Amino acid sequence: MKLPKVLDLAAAISLHEMILREVHTAGGVRLDASDVEVLTLPCIQILVAAKRDAHVWIDQPSDAFICAFADLGLDWADRMKELPAPVDQPSAEPAMQDANAPAGKGDAAPDLIEESASAVNNIRILTIDDSKTMRDMLMLTLVDAGFDVIQAVDGKDGVDMLERENVDVVITDINMPRMDGYEVVRQLRARPEHKTTPILVLTTESEAEKKNIAREAGATGWLVKPFDPERLVATVRKVAC
Numbered sequence: 157m158k159l160p161k162v163l164d165l166a167a168a169i170s171l172h173e174m175i176l177r178e179v180h181t182a183g184g185v186r187l188d189a190s191d192v193e194v195l196t197l198p199c200i201q202i203l204v205a206a207k208r209d210a211h212v213w214i215d216q217p218s219d220a221f222i223c224a225f226a227d228l229g230l231d232w233a234d235r236m237k238e239l240p241a242p243v244d245q246p247s248a249e250p251a252m253q254d255a256n257a258p259a260g261k262g263d264a265a266p267d268l269i270e271e272s273a274s275a276v277n278n279i280r281i282l283t284i285d286d287s288k289t290m291r292d293m294l295m296l297t298l299v300d301a302g303f304d305v306i307q308a309v310d311g312k313d314g315v316d317m318l319e320r321e322n323v324d325v326v327i328t329d330i331n332m333p334r335m336d337g338y339e340v341v342r343q344l345r346a347r348p349e350h351k352t353t354p355i356l357v358l359t360t361e362s363e364a365e366k367k368n369i370a371r372e373a374g375a376t377g378w379l380v381k382p383f384d385p386e387r388l389v390a391t392v393r394k395v396a397c
Contacts, residue, residue, distance in 0.1 A: 158188040165382055168198035172289045175206045184211030192217070195224035198382045201293040207236055228385075279396045280304040282321065284314035284328040284340060285358070290381070294327065294358075294388075301389040311335030315343050318350065324396050326350075330359040330366070338373050345374035354395035358383060 157178065163171060178185035187203075206212045214221075214236045225232035281303050283294045291307050298305045306321060308314035312334040314326070326344065330337035337357055344350040354376045359366075362380050370378060376395050379388060 157185060158190075159192050161191050162194040163192060163199040164194055164196045165198050168196075168202055168382075169287075169289055171199055172202045172206075172292070175202070175210070175212060179206075179210040179212070184213070186213045186215055188215045189221045190216035190218055192221040195221050196382075197228070197385070198289075198293065200224060200228065200230075201296050201385075202289065203236065205292040205296040212236075278304070279325065279392065280306070280323045281325045281327060281392065282306050282308060282314060282317065282323040284308040284311060284326065284332070284337070286310045286329065286332045290329070290358075293383075297383075297385040297388060298392070301385075301392075303392065311337060311340040314340055318344065318347075323353070325392055326353060326355045327358050327392075328355065330357060330361055330370070338369055341370065341373040341375050356391065356395065358388075 157174070159171075160167065175185055203212070203214075214232070217232060217236075222232050279302075281298055283291060283298070283305060284307075285291050285294070286309060291309075295305050295307065306317070306323070308317050310332045311328070314328065315335065318326075326340075328337040328340050335343075337359065341355050341357070344353065344355060355374065356377045356379060357370045357375045358379045358381060360381045367378050377391055379391065
């Protein structure tokens, strides 16, 4: 299957669904990357996550494809090429920080301490998002950074899960069915055991008014999708200390 020239944020969901469909029907998928001219972070995250969970092969990667991995400090061959033999297929605040702001800018966040020089070990994170694509992206990024990750498919599922699971950090979307992220924050802050649990909001929303709602609910930090993996990992390490 030939990949399109542009694999950007808009293409991420369709790419993810296409891979899932092909893996389900054929047991694997071979992707021709020879025409790729633009490959952005969300699609890289999806490709690497798919490689981890299914049979996915990349044929004839273009220079742009290889460079997109290299720009993130990744070797595409190391991440995508070392795979089993292919299957037969047809040819083909409280203080709240805007964690997306450059260092030294954004809302002050005295509760976010400076990142330690050493990696924080044994941090357990709950991610709450109704998008499987986003959950896969978060899982890939956080597990690769050495964190333990559990997932919830919406706000109510996340709140219910925390009645039986212990976590160090919660990362939640805002716009979800059954219970939105604001209510997730409010309900967790009402529980004594989660009065101080770091809760990061990860959303496509960027309006100041919505940030204020999250701040008033008790959120610790605010990040905007698509997220930067290094900034996300650094923020988790800061708030978890």
